Amino acid sequence: MRLVWTLFVVCAAAFAVEVWDENQTKAHQSGEFLRFRFYKLDGAVKGNTLLVVGGVHGDEPGGYFASALLATHYRIKKGSLWIAPNLNFESIIRNRRGVYGDMNRKFSTIKTDDTDYEIVQKIKEIIADPQVNMVMNLHDGHGFYRERWENTIFNPKAWGQTLVIDQKTLELNDAPFGNMDELATKITENLNKRLKDDLHYFSVRNTETKNKDEAMRLSLTYYAITHLKPAFGQETSKNIDALAVKVEYHLRSIEEMMKLMNIEYERDFKLNFNGIQKALNSYGKIWINDKMAFNLIDLRNILRFVPLDKNKEDRFVFNHPLGAVKRRGDRIDIYIGNKRISSLYPQYFDQNCSISLVQIDVDGRIRRLNMGMTFAFADYFSVVPREDLRINVIGFSAEGIKNESGTEIAKKDLEPRFSEDVGGKAYRVEFYRDESFCGTINARIK
Ligand SMILES: [Zn+2]
Incomplete structure (x- = not known):
């Protein structure tokens, strides 16, 4: 039996434009697919457009977490950065290369009844968009590429730590950025100046797809170059354990490409291990039924x-x-x-109850809050009673009290094992009207 998946889209970060896709909404209603998300970061000044695709293989987190950071932590000033961070989303969540087979072998032909069909068609359309000047497809590959065979990890068949091109140049001579070999060489030279470990050095790997590599003719990048879009596969190594290190290589490479394309950007974290780690850990929030967060x-x-x-x-x-x-x-x-x-x-x-602004006495000051919001208190709080509402604070109990509205709840009255956070600081204040649930507000100890 197929698992039922749901995907919901999103309060866009202030600087990212969320593209709503009608099909995405339909798919979520039918519960059949996890659709990929698509971000367009357009600068105020027009310029070139780089399309970054992450997660075509679901077990390659370096590529899709790097893409996620691009989508949420970068601002474009000139030119455009378009990002599909999670192309093969179901495989990402299940941590598998491809739940329905290798998606990166479905770009030449794909049957209409293939489960990946709609995803592949959609990204093909985006690649072919006249605005797109360049495509980068992010992966974490096996081992470390070396020209000579050393062992099963370091060898000419390994994909790790490479910029992959299908051919040296685009066939149309004057196509912008058609000098793919030169661009890839510049980027790898730059990456190799700041390696975390000498073993991590990057090489350009030319698969000479047209004449030598039948399998690669089915890939996303080959689809792009046959549509006269310069395209690169970018592979960090699966044999590098630290996610932040893989993400750093991906991001450095993309930043270098943006510079070569005259795309101007800003990022809101430092591009070093700690900065990336912190950005990776910022998971944000989940909102449920517009009532609870x-x-x-x-x-x-x-x-x-x-x-x-x-x-x-x-x-x-x-x-x-x-x-x-x-x-x-x-x-x-x-x-x-x-x-x-x-x-x-x-x-x-039953979720029929819908309320806005409730009043809460927080350390002696009245605050008005909506469902889903959080307040911080130092000593105590107390929900100002309203005749129609019943309050239940998770982690608080007192003999004989069924409705905790109006009850003064001090820090010491809260039982840490019932907190929603691991640190014992955050507690749900739940609101009900008769048998209907109205929502929660989160109380957090300062
Ligand atoms: Zn891959």
Whole structure:
């Protein structure tokens, strides 16, 4: 039986333009596919357009996490950066190369009944868009490429640490950026100046696809060059353990390509191990049914009695490009890429209640808050009573109190094992009207 997947799109970061795709919405309703997301970062000044594709192979996190950072942590000032960070999303979440076979061998011909058909058609359309000047397809390949055979890790068949081109130049002589061999050589020279380990050095690997490599004729990059778009496969090594190191190589290479294409950008983190690690860990939030939000950064790996829709028509929204939700029977798993962040065990409620602004006394000051918001308190809080609402604070209990509205709840009254975060600081304040669930507000200890 097919698993039912759901994907929901997103509050775009302030600088990223979210492209809504009608098909994406349909697919989520039918629950059949996890669609890839697509970001267009366009500068105020027009210029060249670089298309970056991540995650065509689902077990290559360096490529798709690098693409996710491009989509959310970069701002383009001149030219355009378009990003499809998670092309093979179902395979990413399941950490497999290709759940329905190798997607990177489906670009020459694909049967209409192939499960990957719509995804491949959609990205082909984007590649062929007249605005796109260049395509980079990000991978983490096996081993470390060497011209001579040394062993099973270092050899001429290894893909790791290469810029892959299908041929030296585009066939149309004056095509912009058609000098692919020269560009790839410049980028690898630049990468090789700042290696984390001498073994990591990069090479240009020319597969001479047209004459020598039948399999590569079916690939995304070959599709691109036959449509006169210069294209590169970019491979870090699966044999490098640290995700942040792989991501750094991918990003350095893309930044170098943007410079060569005269695309001007800014990024909001430092391009070193710690800076990348921090950016990778910023998982953002998940919003559920517009009533409840969880901070994914420090969420417990299991949450129980989460008030979800009794009809199982919940709506989940992430601000991370790789956010996904998988239902397994009654349990709901939350993913960022291949990382399972948490599992929610629901308690089902009618969701008909909808309320806005409630008043909460926070350390002696009245605050007005909407469902899904968070407030920080130092000593205590107390929900200002409203006749129609019942309050339940998870982690607080007092004899004989069924409705905790109006009750002063001090820091010491909260039981850390019921917190939603691993540090024992964040607690759900749940609001109900009769038997309907209205939403939660999160109370966080300062
Ligand atoms: Zn790959």
